[in-house]
Amino acid sequence: MEGVDHLAFERNKAQFDVDAMKIVWAGSSHALEVSDRMSRLVASDPAFRKDNRAMLGRKELFKNTLRKAAYALKRIIELRLSEEEASMLRSFVDEPAFTDLHWGMFVPAIKGQGTEEQLKKWLPLAQKMQIIGCYAQTELGHGSNVQGLETTVTFDPKTDEFVIHSPTLTSSKWWPGGLGKISTHAVVYGRLITDGQDHGVHGFIVQLRSLDDHLPLPGITVGDIGMKFGNGAYNTMDNGVLRFDHVRIPRDQMLMRVSRVTREGKYVQSNVPRQLVYGTMVYVRQTIVSDASTALSRAVCIATRYSAVRRQFGATGGNPESQVIDYKTQQARLFPLLASAYAFRFVGEWLKWLYTDVMTRLQANDFSTLPEAHACTAGLKSLTTSATSDGIEECRKLCGGHGYLCSSGLPELFAVYVPTCTYEGDNIVLLLQVARHLMKTISQLGSGKKPVGTVAYMGRVEQLMESRSDVQKAEDWLNPSAVLGAFEARAARKSVACAKNLSKFSNPEEGFLELSNDLVEAARAHCQLIVVSKFIDKLQQDIPGKGVKQLLEVLCSIYALFHLHKHLGDFLSTGCITSKQGSLANDQLRSLYSQVRPNAIGLVDAFNYTDHYLSSILGRYDGNVYPKLYEEAWKDPLNDSVIPDGFQEYIRPMLKQQLRNARL
Numbered sequence: 001m002e003g004v005d006h007l008a009f010e011r012n013k014a015q016f017d018v019d020a021m022k023i024v025w026a027g028s029s030h031a032l033e034v035s036d037r038m039s040r041l042v043a044s045d046p047a048f049r050k051d052n053r054a055m056l057g058r059k060e061l062f063k064n065t066l067r068k069a070a071y072a073l074k075r076i077i078e079l080r081l082s083e084e085e086a087s088m089l090r091s092f093v094d095e096p097a098f099t100d101l102h103w104g105m106f107v108p109a110i111k112g113q114g115t116e117e118q119l120k121k122w123l124p125l126a127q128k129m130q131i132i133g134c135y136a137q138t139e140l141g142h143g144s145n146v147q148g149l150e151t152t153v154t155f156d157p158k159t160d161e162f163v164i165h166s167p168t169l170t171s172s173k174w175w176p177g178g179l180g181k182i183s184t185h186a187v188v189y190g191r192l193i194t195d196g197q198d199h200g201v202h203g204f205i206v207q208l209r210s211l212d213d214h215l216p217l218p219g220i221t222v223g224d225i226g227m228k229f230g231n232g233a234y235n236t237m238d239n240g241v242l243r244f245d246h247v248r249i250p251r252d253q254m255l256m257r258v259s260r261v262t263r264e265g266k267y268v269q270s271n272v273p274r275q276l277v278y279g280t281m282v283y284v285r286q287t288i289v290s291d292a293s294t295a296l297s298r299a300v301c302i303a304t305r306y307s308a309v310r311r312q313f314g315a316t317g318g319n320p321e322s323q324v325i326d327y328k329t330q331q332a333r334l335f336p337l338l339a340s341a342y343a344f345r346f347v348g349e350w351l352k353w354l355y356t357d358v359m360t361r362l363q364a365n366d367f368s369t370l371p372e373a374h375a376c377t378a379g380l381k382s383l384t385t386s387a388t389s390d391g392i393e394e395c396r397k398l399c400g401g402h403g404y405l406c407s408s409g410l411p412e413l414f415a416v417y418v419p420t421c422t423y424e425g426d427n428i429v430l431l432l433q434v435a436r437h438l439m440k441t442i443s444q445l446g447s448g449k450k451p452v453g454t455v456a457y458m459g460r461v462e463q464l465m466e467s468r469s470d471v472q473k474a475e476d477w478l479n480p481s482a483v484l485g486a487f488e489a490r491a492a493r494k495s496v497a498c499a500k501n502l503s504k505f506s507n508p509e510e511g512f513l514e515l516s517n518d519l520v521e522a523a524r525a526h527c528q529l530i531v532v533s534k535f536i537d538k539l540q541q542d543i544p545g546k547g548v549k550q551l552l553e554v555l556c557s558i559y560a561l562f563h564l565h566k567h568l569g570d571f572l573s574t575g576c577i578t579s580k581q582g583s584l585a586n587d588q589l590r591s592l593y594s595q596v597r598p599n600a601i602g603l604v605d606a607f608n609y610t611d612h613y614l615s616s617i618l619g620r621y622d623g624n625v626y627p628k629l630y631e632e633a634w635k636d637p638l639n640d641s642v643i644p645d646g647f648q649e650y651i652r653p654m655l656k657q658q659l660r661n662a663r664l
């Protein structure tokens with residue numbers, strides 16, 4: 001029935017102030033007001049329609065994305081939107097586009113690695129979109145191993161230019177988003193060579209296409225790399241291939257904040273660490289963590305609303321069948337994902353703070369927190385994107401057969417989201433970076449250097465190696481210090497075990513390769529500890545609103561105890577807890593799920609997503625699922641005619657032939 005709220009009875013069960021929770025989720029009343037206004041602006045404008053993407057061919061799909069990008073910019077200018085508003089608008093348009101790489105990587109690369117003069121020259125052009133840029137680092141042969149890139153950038157002192165060249169097939173740039181068809185410029189990463197000497201990988205601003213006719217400039221071969229996973233999905237993006245044949249650029253187009261080449265061809269390093277060349281990746285990894293909570297919450301919102309609508313089995317005495325959300329198995333799969341969405345939101349907030357703090361320090365030439373920023377962004381990017389990808393797929397299964405329909409919104413969400421496990425650093429490669437940081441921290445413990453930040457607990461390693469959990473009854477697991485103690489002990493013990501094993505190798509690099517699986521597990525344990533501890537920290541803040549803080553405490557306990565249960569082998573084998581304490585944690589989890597149950601719909605309503613943004617019949621706010629699914633089926637192009645194209649041509653003759661054969 002149109003206009004009826006089929007989930008009203010669920011909404012009435014909520015025991016907390018949903019509007020207050022919306023503010024906590026958004027980050028502030030101001031952020032909620034902006035996101036609410038921007039999401040409604042997009043939802044009410046037919047130009048941003050997106051329900052037909054899965055049906056469109058690549059060319060039409062891509063053309064549509066270009067139209068939306070140009071229209072979005074027009075609206076941003078007409079409405080004089082602030083950067084915050086524009087950024088929200090972009091996320092509600094909800095379509096990967098070349099603009100993501102322009103604003104998300106090209107502009108930050110110039111900001112982070114350019115000198116004052118370079119910022120003055122290039123930023124206004126980029127910010128007014130008079131040029132469009134992308135981030136061309138990855139090559140056909142190397143993505144993870146940035147030091148292995150093959151593109152050469154050789155200084156020619158005769159002309160005061162760099163000559164960029166792709167010496168092999170594998171040195172072709174491969175993957176950069178926005179490169180394939182649209183970018184006029186790129187920040188290109190290649191090996192800097194002066195006077196025959198290789199100085200490793202550096203970034204350069206390179207014009208690729210003419211600003212007059214958009215044709216590739218001489219010496220440049222460029223195009224799209226082809227269709228990717230899923231219909232619609234990431235195919236709105238023109239990931240590209242690019243080859244250089246001795247292309248010349250002026251010397252001042254090398255990004256020279258970290259190091260520079262003089263007119264005479266001398267290579268000069270500044271006091272800034274070499275790793276700042278990787279700074280754009282740190283920035284984007286940080287944004288990816290916040291985006292993980294958005295993607296996961298979206299899937300969870302769909303699965304939760306549908307689980308309240310869907311009924312199977314259990315009709316007794318004239319009562320309706322049971323809502324599937326009441327099955328304990330459904331709760332045990334769904335509610336940890338709901339808790340994870342909130343956990344990732346808060347760790348994302350914290351990471352943004354950490355990143356801003358590092359940037360402020362860098363301005364003052366304080367580079368001391370760079371390793372911590374690298375390890376946290378790498379580790380949390382890895383942890384949250386893997387969990388979110390798996391979580392979206394779990395939400396699809398939680399919706400049964402209907403979850404497999406494109407109109408559930410889940411297949412496309414998964415297809416768009418899953419490459420986050422690979423781009424901006426393969427998730428295993430990034431966890432190995434965290435492991436290096438942990439091993440270095442442990443190796444420095446004896447030197448009197450006190451570990452700080454997220455590895456501060458390593459300073460108490462001796463105590464953590466001995467500690468025993470004092471949990472005696474299930475409710476004891478609600479105590480944040482019991483949870484933190486167990487997670488710290490597990491993380492410390494796994495890292496120390498790796499460090500001990502590593503010390504048995506005469507060649508540490510060999511040892512690192514041999515033990516890499518254990519190191520990844522240690523890094524994961526450390527990252528889970530960060531998420532748990534930042535959730536607990538969040539709960540130390542003043543959180544207004546009836547029942548809001550109490551529910552967040554429930555979600556925090558679910559996040560922690562679910563992982564304790566899932567990784568029980570870790571906690572038991574490192575001796576941090578006993579098997580009895582493990583089963584008490586599981587008892588407590590069941591009780592926590594019961595506390596979430598009446599509040600489940602309220603908790604997903606607090607995300608404040610419009611139906612346009614969710615783009616899911618199963619996740620509709622009003623829960624009016626069946627009539628809309630039925631209506632939607634008839635919109636499929638296959639149903640435009642009763643007899644499909646191809647039937648007369650192929651099937652009719654086949655049927656006739658078979659009938660003839662039968663009569664013979």
Ligand SMILES: CCCCCCCCCCCCCCCCCCCCCCCC(=O)SCCNC(=O)CCNC(=O)[C@H](O)C(C)(C)COP(=O)(O)OP(=O)(O)OC[C@H]1O[C@@H](n2cnc3c(N)ncnc32)[C@H](O)[C@@H]1OP(=O)(O)O
Pocket residue numbers: 076077083086087090099100101103104105127128135137138143144145146147177275276278279281282284287370371374422423424425426429433436440
């Ligand atoms: C008109 C007005 C309009 C206004 C409109 C406004 C609109 C606003 C809209 C906003 C839109 C914003 C959109 C944002 C969305 C962005 C979407 C982006 C989509 C992303 C697409 C994907 C892009 C990519 O994938 S780019 C390519 C990414 N590639 C990788 O990640 C490669 C991974 N590999 C590596 O990072 C490295 O090679 C690594 C780290 C694995 C190994 O490197 P290396 O071999 O050099 O290092 P090591 O020897 O291991 O270590 C040396 C040393 O360095 C330290 N270190 C390594 N990395 C870093 C680092 N990044 N930072 C700091 N330190 C680092 C390492 O720890 C070692 O330290 P030691 O102390 O020496 O041990």
Ligand SMILES: Cc1cc2nc3c(=O)[nH]c(=O)nc-3n(C[C@H](O)[C@H](O)[C@H](O)COP(=O)(O)OP(=O)(O)OC[C@H]3O[C@@H](n4cnc5c(N)ncnc54)[C@H](O)[C@@H]3O)c2cc1C
Pocket residue numbers: 101135136137138141142143144145174175176177234239419422423424425426427428429432516
């Ligand atoms: C959708 C999408 C968009 C992208 N956009 C851009 C872009 O805009 N600009 C850009 O420059 N790049 C972009 N990329 C490239 C992306 O950054 C790389 O694909 C990514 O960094 C992974 O590198 P790779 O492909 O070389 O993977 P590989 O390193 O080849 O990974 C293959 C396998 O090897 C394993 N492996 C690799 N090294 C190690 C190791 N040391 N130890 C253990 N296991 C290892 C990995 O875990 C993985 O299982 C994009 C990629 C995708 C999919």
